Amino acid sequence: DAGVIQSPRHEVTEMGQEVTLRCKPISGHNSLFWYRQTMMRGLELLIYFNNNVPIDDSGMPEDRFSAKMPNASFSTLKIQPSEPRDSAVYFCASSFARDSTEAFFGQGTRLTVV
Amino acid sequence: DQQVKQNSPSLSVQEGRISILNCDYTNSMFDYFLWYKKYPAEGPTFLISISSIKDKNEDGRFTVFLNKSAKHLSLHIVPSQPGDSAVYFCAARKQGGSEKLVFGKGTKLTVNP
Numbered sequence: 001d002a003g004v005i006q007s008p009r010h011e012v013t014e015m016g017q018e019v020t021l022r023c024k025p026i027s028g029h030n031s032l033f034w035y036r037q038t039m040m041r042g043l044e045l046l047i048y049f050n051n052n053v054p055i056d057d058s059g060m061p062e063d064r065f066s067a068k069m070p071n072a073s074f075s076t077l078k079i080q081p082s083e084p085r086d087s088a089v090y091f092c093a094s095s096f097a098r099d100s101t102e103a104f105f106g107q108g109t110r111l112t113v114v
Numbered sequence: 115d116q117q118v119k120q121n122s123p124s125l126s127v128q129e130g131r132i133s134i135l136n137c138d139y140t141n142s143m144f145d146y147f148l149w150y151k152k153y154p155a156e157g158p159t160f161l162i163s164i165s166s167i168k169d170k171n172e173d174g175r176f177t178v179f180l181n182k183s184a185k186h187l188s189l190h191i192v193p194s195q196p197g198d199s200a201v202y203f204c205a206a207r208k209q210g211g212s213e214k215l216v217f218g219k220g221t222k223l224t225v226n227p
Contacts, residue, residue, distance in 0.1 A: 105157030
């Protein structure tokens with residue numbers, strides 16, 4: 001398996017623009033997680049899905065952030081409008097079972113908002 | 115409020131010696147703990163875990179120790195190798211089977227040849 005695939009690897013955008021990050025989880029995995037990594041806060045869980053349904057979105061910082069999982073093989077994280085403080089590395093991860101905590105991470109998307 | 119704390123942002127050791135990475139947590143509801151390793155430009159990868167019913171788990175050169183009364187865990191790497199140089203994240207999960215992992219900020223380990 002190719003693992004969790006994220007795109008793009010790098011994104012540079014201007015403040016106010018819409019940004020969409022994409023994730024393809026490992027085939028057969030039924031849980032998907034979006035994390036954000038910053039120097040100040042480390043790795044933060046933004047939202048996670050189980051069987052394509054959002055279970056916990058309490059980590060989503062504000063309404064500018066939204067995430068969808070239209071099917072088992074695809075998820076998006078959207079920021080609209082983007083702000084410089086959103087600059088971070090965004091990771092997607094997936095796991096197999098409901099109780100599994102050994103999530104597999106993608107390589108991340110480095111977002112820079114100027 | 116940082117529920118999982120890694121107070122040492124960095125650690126440097128000589129090849130062949132022991133590396134000890136520490137992690138403290140504040141929430142007594144946490145019952146499962148993990149360590150992830152992260153190389154630059156890559157995502158974190160799972161390394162080793164421990165359940166709260168144990169106080170030690172070993173996997174090759176890696177051993178995790180859990181002291182529940184002190185709410186402290188540590189990762190020991192013996193012997194350390196240059197390829198172990200990476201950022202190590204401690205993570206914890208609450209009771210009840212929730213998949214939500216709370217991560218520390220990480221410790222950057224450098225193993226010098």
